[in-house]
Amino acid sequence: MNTTLRRVVIAAATVSMAATMAACGKAGSSNSGAASVSKGFRIGIALPENQTARYEAYDKPMLEAKLKQLCPKCQVDYENAAQNANTQQQQVDTLINDGDKVIILDAVDYKAIQPSVQKAHDKGVKIVAYDRLAQGPVDAYTSFDNEKVGEQQGQALLAAMGSKATPSSQIVMVDGDKGDPNAAQFKAGAHKVLDGKVKIAAEYDTNGWLANNANSEVSGAIARIGAKNIAAIYSANDGMAAGVISALQSAHVSPLPPVSGQDSQLDGVQRVVAGTQAFTIYKPYRDEANTAAEMAVDLATGKSVSDVAPDSQSSATNKDIPSKLIATQVLTQKNVKQTVIDGGLYTVSQICAGQYASACSKIGLS
Incomplete structure (x- = not known):
């Protein structure tokens, strides 16, 4: 092999290796890309505390039941922060790192959780704000009026x-x-x-x-x-x-x-x-849980949530968030x-x- 040809081969190999490494790095740091219900994917639930009876007794089982109905092959990862904002930040980071495609998030502190919401957004993880509207780039929101x-x-x-x-x-x-x-x-x-x-x-x-x-x-x-x-x-x-x-x-x-x-x-x-x-x-917690589950599956699979979320709400950091408020x-x-x-x-x-x-x-x- 002459010197010119050898240089061309080495250069091509170097470019190919760099591209492969870049692609691997991107895949390892991002959960972006539409998921598939037929194959299943990971869904996170991050609830704020267990002092109020509703979260463990109603929200958790209702969310899990609806998610399993909508996506039987999906893995549901559950976290409860026990009213500790720092704990919840760590839990959300764990869900992101574990490869969850979407997280249903009821924030302990709607301001303190913003960096975690931003991190999820940067990694391509969708966030459904549940019951409380967290700050940051939330993708959908359901609660009561x-x-x-x-x-x-x-x-x-x-x-x-x-x-x-x-x-x-x-x-x-x-x-x-x-x-x-x-x-x-x-x-x-x-x-x-x-x-x-x-x-x-x-x-x-x-x-x-x-x-x-x-x-x-x-x-x-x-x-x-x-x-x-x-x-x-x-x-x-x-x-x-x-x-x-x-x-x-x-x-x-x-x-x-x-x-x-x-x-x-x-x-x-x-x-x-x-x-x-x-x-x-x-x-009616079941209505709220069902709405959040539908939003989560639609967002993870790249579908519009407009049918589930006909309204919009705004936070201090994000405007016109697709939303549904449920009557009480x-x-x-x-x-x-x-x-x-x-x-x-x-x-x-x-x-x-x-x-x-x-x-x-x-x-x-x-």
């Missing part, structure tokens, strides 16, 4: 107060986790209804959705305001309502003022039945059957177990 939920809570609280709903009546507001964007929306919706109708004597933005924190805050409010002077308490969800009611009972408040809730947790529904909690908000309903003693029972969330026997049997009988729930 959170400001409307707050309005429903405010309206139902005024209705429960009856004639005591006057501009001079003092109420306490326990608004929810400061790191959860939904809490701010619930709060805004509630204020839209309550402001001017009652007097907000004390208000708290909590750290986490924890009953113990709510209990401490309301105990402090009772000490400052006086138990007899509190006409109602707005609790943003059922988990905190348990702490609120415990604080009232520990202070020997009787009768209990109306206390709100949200999520239709089993214990929340039971308190509504028993009359210690005025109402909760029924959220106030649950009182009058419509337990038409909401959580007909919706398949609970059975009568679950709600009316033990000490709640007589209360169920009184309201005709059997």
Whole structure:
């Protein structure tokens, strides 16, 4: 082989090797490219915490069931951050590195998770924001109309107060986790209804959705305001309502003022039945989970989500995100059957177990 020909061969081999190495490097650092339902692929679920009963009891199994129905050969990887934003960042990074094509993400902290969302986007991994709208380049979003939920809570609280709903009546507001964007929306919706109708004597933005924190805050409010002077308490969800009611009972408040809730947790529904909690908000979690699963499979396989997500929402960092917001309903003693029972969330026997049997009988729930 002459010198010129040898140089040409070596140069060609060098170019070929460089191209191969570049291609390998790209494949190793990216999950881009449409997946196939027939072959299956990996789907991540990253939920925020396990203090609120809904995530482990409803969201996780409902998401997994729908994903398996839509993609039987898909592998579902599940993570729960236990209310730790740093843990969730690590979990999302792991899902990305493990080759998940799409992640259904319910953020612990919607701002703190932005770098992980950006990393997923850069790697070609799709993100479905679930229940909470994370910042960053999210591909789709499903939740409930959170400001409307707050309005429903405010309206139902005024209705429960009856004639005591006057501009001079003092109420306490326990608004929810400061790191959860939904809490701010619930709060805004509630204020839209309550402001001017009652007097907000004390208000708290909590750290986490924890009953113990709510209990401490309301105990402090009772000490400052006086138990007899509190006409109602707005609790943003059922988990905190348990702490609120415990604080009232520990202070020997009787009768209990109306206390709100949200999520239709089993214990929340039971308190509504028993009359210690005025109402909760029924959220059809199955509809939300099914929507997220459909979005995830469509995004991973390169399909449009327009049929699943007919609306759009915007965050501080991303505009016109394909979205679907699901309607909610106030649950009182009058419509337990038409909401959580007909919706398949609970059975009568679950709600009316033990000490709640007589209360169920009184309201005709059997």
